[in-house]
Amino acid sequence: MQHNIVVVHELYPELLATLQAEHHVTHFQRLGNDADRAAFRDAMAEADAFIGSNVKFDKALLDASPRLKVIASVSVGVDAYPLEEIQSRNIVLTNTPEVLTDATADTGFLLLMMAARRAGEMERKVRGGQWQASLGRTDFGVDITGKTLGIVGMGRIGQAVAQRGHHGFNMPVMFYNRSERPELEEAFDARQVSLETLFSESDFIVVTVALSEATRGLVDRNLLAATRDKAILINISRGQVVVEEDLTACLQDGTLYYAGLDVYEREPLAPDSALLSLDNAVLLPHIGSSTFETRNAMCDLAADNLNRVLKGESALTPV
């Protein structure tokens, strides 16, 4: 049976064609302007299903989508969705766990390595014609191997970061997590510790915790001020987990040595963000899962979820 599907995502062409063959599809790559947003609202009035990302599903949009049965998010994070509103309408929300874990952990390690070796600054020197002689101590970075790795949120991505650090770089691992995870202490020869201990005893802190009201603003000036000499903070979860104003101030006054960020309180990062003027920050544009293979797998999983719910079957990865 043909259903009305609204897509707000750059699905890969073959998948879009498959969906179009089976359903009536209204496709937006993104909602870039008022005309798109108005057309999107119109389409949602008739939609049975939504697949995509970066759309704010507030109460008003849900009210304007009376037929909606499934929201198949092309993301693992579901912090942007009003979960109770969605549940109360019997709409199935699905996400894309597992398939993006390795790519996102790789991005965490990319940032960690770039920050440790100040790779962004060094690349800018080469391109700017400032590499005139061999570099001296003012351009040195810090070692990674054998340093202590602290992971905030020991879920799927946190564990993949731990695996890279523990097995690849011989790093002692500690982690902070909501539930007790003794089996992960054993798997990574790790210690589950308080947030305070993690911040004061880690050389590299990688934030991979899910955003919720409990974790919003979790990392603040007090924690950042307690970090070790030359400690580095990496955030690959959500910008709102770290108080960006505090982070910026600590990077500016040297309380924190360096940061590597993939996510920000507001995205895209505003052109006047103070972060942009800091040399001691590596800034990526939320590319945690952005590889062809991973994004395709996320889209496939989201589409499978959508089709299953429309057929009356259970979703593979309901939230």
Ligand SMILES: NC(=O)C1=CN([C@@H]2O[C@H](COP(=O)(O)OP(=O)(O)OC[C@H]3O[C@@H](n4cnc5c(N)ncnc54)[C@H](OP(=O)(O)O)[C@@H]3O)[C@@H](O)[C@H]2O)C=CC1
């Ligand atoms: N930069 C990017 O492009 C990407 C970012 N992400 C972000 O990464 C996040 C994590 O993804 P993933 O690892 O798959 O998710 P998981 O659900 O597997 O992991 C989340 C972890 O956070 C922990 N946690 C949740 N709430 C708290 C709390 N209040 N205090 C302490 N720990 C808490 C959970 O603990 P518990 O064991 O108790 O459940 C769990 O271990 C996503 O939510 C998303 O925001 C994901 C993909 C790409």
Ligand SMILES: O=CC(=O)O
């Ligand atoms: O940020 C990306 C996600 O999948 O969540």
